[in-house]
Every structure is written in C-alpha cells, then in structure tokens.
Amino acid sequence: MESIRYEHLQETLYYEVMDNGLHVYILPKPGFQKTYATFATKYGSVDNHFQVEGQEEVKVPDGIAHFLEHKMFEEPTGDIFATFASHGASANAFTSFDQTVYLFSATEYVNENIQTLVDFVQNPYFTDQNVEKEKGIIGQEIDMYADNPDWRVYFGLIEAMYQKHPVHIDIAGTVESIRTITKEMLYECYNTFYHPSNMLLFVVGGVDPQEVIDMVRSNQEQKDYKPQGSIQRFFEPEPEQVGEARREAKLAVSLPKCLFGFKETDVGLTGEQLLRRDMTTQLMMDLLFGSSTRLFQKLYDEDLISDSFGHEYNSSPQYAFSAIGGDTKDPDQLLARIREEVDAIVEKGFESPDFERARKKKIGGYLRMLNSPENIAHEFTRQQFRGGDFFNMLPLYESITLEDVNLRLREHIRWDQLAVSLVVSP
C-alpha cells in the first residue's frame, strides 16, 4: 500500500494496484460517520465500437452500457438492493458518456458492503427473461427523459454539434435500439469492460485504509481473472464543423429554452493538460457569463435571461464543447445581444481584478467540494480515467494566469463553431 500526502488540503490518499489490475484508492475521513464507495468502469455510452487485443472487432446497439448497468443489480439470489438494505446501505449507479459507476453509502457493516459492491459488479447474471423484462423499465425511463425539456435542450445541442462521434447518442439509447439487445451482447460488453484492469474502486469515509486494502486484495485473489489485452475503441473521424447551426424541439414549456455552445476544434488532450484546459475554460466562462458579471446583469435587466441562465464545459480526449443558456422569452434577441456584448469583451480581454476574484471563487468552490465524500469520489474517478489528479487542482488554479484565460477566450469563442438548441412550445 502506498500513500500520498496533500499537505495543502490536509488529506492523505492511500492506494494499491491489485495483481489483476484493479486500482484501489482509499481516502480516510476521520470523524465521518459515513463511508461512501464507488466501483467504476471506464466504459460509457460512447464505447459502442471496440476490440480487445487479439479478439474480434465488435459493434453494439445504442444504450447498451446503460442497459448493462441496470442488469448488474440482478443476481441469481434476487435483487442486490435487498442485500445492501440488510446492511443499511443505500446503493445506486449511473452511466455517463465515458464511465459507469456503482456506489453505496453506509454507516455500518462497511466491510460487508464493500464486499457486496465488488462481488455484485463482478458477478453478472443475465437471462433471456430478465433482459426482456428490463426493456419495459428502461422504456419508461426513456419516456421520462423525453418529457424533460432540460434534458431535451441539452441533448439537442450535442446532436447539433456532433455528426459522427457517439457522444451525440442518448445515453439510454432509444426504445428501438434497446429492443435489439440480447444477453449475449451484454456478456460481450461485460467481459470487455468490466475486467478489473479497466476498473477503479474508491472508498472515502471513516475507514482504516490498511484493513480495506487487505480485504479487497483477498477478495480479488479468490477470483480467477485472466490477464486481458488492451481495449481499442473506434471512433469515426468527427468533422471540425458543427452538424447543424440550430436545432429545435417541440415540448410544452412556459418559456422557450435556449442552449448554445461552441464546439472545440483542438481535441486530443489528456491528463493534466486536459484538466488545465478545462479549468481555464471554466474560469473564462465564469468571467464571461457568471452571475456576478456585468453581462449577466445587463441581460437579466433586459428580461432576456433568468436565474436559470448558466454555463458548463464538457470535455474528453475526443470531444469538448461548452453549453450556455437557460429560459428566455426571445432566443433570437438573446443570441444577438450575447454576440454583440461578447465580441466587445473578446476584443478587450478580461482585467486583472476580475480574474483574481473569479479565481478565488473557483478555489473556494473546490475546497467546499472536499466536504462532500460523493463529490470527491466522483471527481477523483473521472479525473483518474482521463489521467488527471483531482487532488492536484489547487496548485493548478494558482498557476493559471490572466493571459491563459484571455487566450482561451479568443480560442474558444468562435462564431463559426456555434450551435444553438431550442425547446419551444408546439
């Protein structure tokens, strides 16, 4: 077992790589009642075309990673929620573009719960019958999202931007695509992506790191994993340009929803470089669109935006884009005003006092996040899969300069890379 001390955060992280390749990380939080654990695979909705070294190339239906997540909860002995409940653990899971995460939080029987988490995810049980049954449940989940305007406007933006890359495919797939899923396909995906060498276990809370690591090691030693070659993921080349400049969906809403963003052309970054660019971009967007900016206040006073107006930046080594917007009575007027105001800011760049203040805010937000075991586990895992270090963000924030942010501003705000997504009432 190794450890890293992060003095500036007063935190120590313990870790070990198991013989079968599983990465295990423990962050003790003395005084915390709760233990929160995530068991994650670097496998999400975008991984629909792949090949394991020495094996056949495989293409799978849309929504299968999410389908697999649902099905993992079923064991020959019944539903795994019941086992967790017997030990007072609240369990859940989620699937994103590039990872699937299983988790629990509990205040007692911590060792038993960690074992349950690891064992159920490492024990797939798919039958023709239980796969069919799940199609009804996921069909209802898909319908629920279809009625949700925030989801529709967000996905509409990605669909407008991305023409080839599977990030534009809804994480749950469609009712039609999931209909074609079979237990054989699920096993194929499972065997590829749930190999321990593609997975990460993170435990945070009032635990003894040595005890947890020893327990996980002995658990893994009892399982007979053969070494697996590297996984190659295939993505069709994505054009630089957005697919459509504007996309519109009809759904009953009190006010139109308008989300716009810029598709990044320079992709391929990984690790700390990617993390640093994310942080710089987020800082830049906060300076441009944050609720304390003059632009935000002007648009609010002009009754073009509301408290719902926000921004985010989403990236991976293959894609990156911003998403900005909210409810507005007049999307065209909002976009015209933003273009006018933003051009003037891009021309001048940001000023030092504003930059320093925005950076302080980001540092504060980061430190606040460290109160939350959930946030720590999720962000750490996400960064680790991309080669970045969540616990090293404070020095990175300190190293970002005004020039970096101004450069990012000019790079990212390119109107030829703009896409707009709207949800309006029929």
Next chain:
Amino acid sequence: MLPTKRFKTFAISLYAGVPLREDTVTKVALTPFVLRRGTESYPETTQFREQLEHLYGAGFGFDVYKRGDYQIVQFRMDTINDSFVGGDEQLLDRSFAFLGEVLTRPAQENGHFRTSYVQAERETVRKKLESIVNDKMRYAAERSIEEMCKNEPYRLHPLGERKDLPGIEPDTLTASYQEWLQQASMDLYVVGDTTLEEVENLVQRHFNVDRTSSSDYQTQAAVRGDKEVETVVERLNVSQGKLNMGLRTSITYGDPQYAAALMYNGILGGYPHSKLFVNVREKESLAYYASSRYDGHKGIATIQSGIEIPNYEKAVTIIKQQLEEMKSGTISDLEMSQTKAMIRNLLKEMQDSAFEMIAYDFNRQLSGKERTAEELLAQVEHISKEDVREAAEQFRLDTIYFLRDEKEE
C-alpha cells in the same frame, strides 16, 4: 451552533417562518428575491455578487418552502475556513456581516425597496411559478397536493400566486418586509470551527434588529381524512403518465407514533427494497420510479410513479394492494430489518453534513418536540410489526391524481 473541526467550511443557516396565508404568501415569497439584489453597502447586484466572490466564492442562497402550515424562508451561507487559504481573512466575521446586512439593511430608495428590483423580481417569481409545468414529475406532485388540500392554506405554493404579483408595489412590499422581519420566527445556525462566544458576539454586531413582536412556532393538528377517495385526471401533452396519490395521517412529527410512521413509509415505498419499488417496478415492469414520501410536519404521505398511460388501472390496483398489505400487517421480518437499517443509516449520515444537522434541529424548533437523532434511532429499533400495522391504520388514501396525454381513448 455546533463547534466542530470536521468540515473545511462554516455553514450558516437562517430560518424565518410565518404562517402560510393567502393574503401574505406572495409578498413573503418575493421578499428574499429582492433582498438578494443589493444591500446598503453593495447596492448594485454586481457589487453584491462580487463581494461573495471576494469571500472565496462563499456559497449564498435562499429557499422558500412549506413546512406544515408555515412558509419558511431559509438563507444559507457556506464559507471556507480561512486556514485553507493561508490567511487571517476573518471569513466568518465577514460572512455574518454580509448575511446580517442582507436581512436588515437592504438597498433602498425614497424609503422603500428599489423599484427596479421589485419589478424585475416580480417577473422572476412569475416565471418560476409558470415554469413548474416544465418538469412533469414536480408538476404532478404539486398539483396532487393542491387538489388534496384545496380547502386548506397548504394548497398554496410556497412562492405564492401569480395573480397577486402585479399588485405588489415597492412601498407595500417594504412594509410587508418590515413586518415580516419583526414577526417571523427566526432561527440562526452555525456549524464549524468556532465558539458560542464568538458567534454571540457576531450576532450582536451584525443582526441588529428590534424583534419585540416575534412569535414561536405553534404545533398544528393534522387534518382528518375521512372523506371518499377523490380522483382527478388532468391532460397535458406528455409521453409518460404520472400517477400521484395522497394519503392523510393523524401521525405528525411530535407524535409518539412518529417512529412507527417512518417505518410505515420505509416499508411501503421509501427505498429500492420497499413494496412499491419491488412490486410496481421489479415484478411488473410498470415504471422506472415508484416510491412514497412521508411529511410528518403536515401529516401526509404521497406516492409517486411514472407509468405507461394504458397501465393506469393496473398500477392503481397494485399500489392499493400494497396499502392493504400494510394495513393487514403483511410485512416480513426482512422488510422490518432492512427498513430499520436504512433509517439508521439516514440518521447517522446526517452527522456528516453540516446543513443536514441544522435541518434536523430546525424540526425541533418547528414542532416543539425535543428528540435527538439518537433518541429517534432508539425508538425506531423498538418498533414491531404490530406497531407498523397500527400506524398503517392511521394512513388513509385521500386523492388519486393522474397526469396523462391529450389523446382520446
């Protein structure tokens, strides 16, 4: 206040509660929206928000919600402990100064709130009320409560009523604010690495307000539910049907049967091992979500599920069967032990979150019931199946609400 070194922040919460009343609900709801626009020292909203960024992006927010028949305005601040940013920045002191000013010294002109702020925030509240329909899960939940409680103040939305907004002028709102400031029940909480002495000192310095006429919360009896079950069907352009049911119960937060009611809800639909999830979702594949919630302050429980529209009758039948099983005490030992373990987990986990600890203590203020989390936990451990069955007799189905599509059958 609770001194602790467990967190990297100071958590500050201020609760201001008044009885939920038709003639004041909208004005009270609008007040915090105007207060967050500016203060005497930071009259412009950009200055106000920049000041928060100077405090290392202190989290600042507010909520307006219902608890029993009270309308609660809650302000929250979450400020990092200076020691993590290597300085003596007095962030706790500056945060108190900020919150105190927000509450007691708003930006004014001609003796009342700034007209432009009142106008803009009226619009904001109007848009928020109108946007409820966008989220169908939430819309169905609120509509079912509105139908169920149509003869009580609880039918009111915590943000008030759209029709009131145009009539609220800066002077009337300011007068309402001053009255609210004096009369509302106020509770201020701090959790973090500080002392009672320091906090008392900060309150005296920064919350200078004359509150001679303030009142304590009064406990209210639950409304009896002895009428026929009412069914309401509403049509909107939706893909998925939303089935919401409302139940009345005489068991409220201060009641000796409260722990049994928590168990009742947990076994019925509080968790993924509960009857609703297992039977509606796992056995019948009817829904993605199916759960229940119990509100001890108001004495109601709600059931919510999203279903395929033609499955309405089937879902209602299955849910009613679960309610009958609860009444007849058809509960397994495993359901008992699992639910106890989950409630235990919830009550213990609270200790890891400053704001949840605060929220738990506020229940005590609101209900007048002294009962620590440890005491409640001990009571839950002793609940028997017979206790749950007896509690089940005190839950009565009152309203079935179904939100469905516009197509004719």
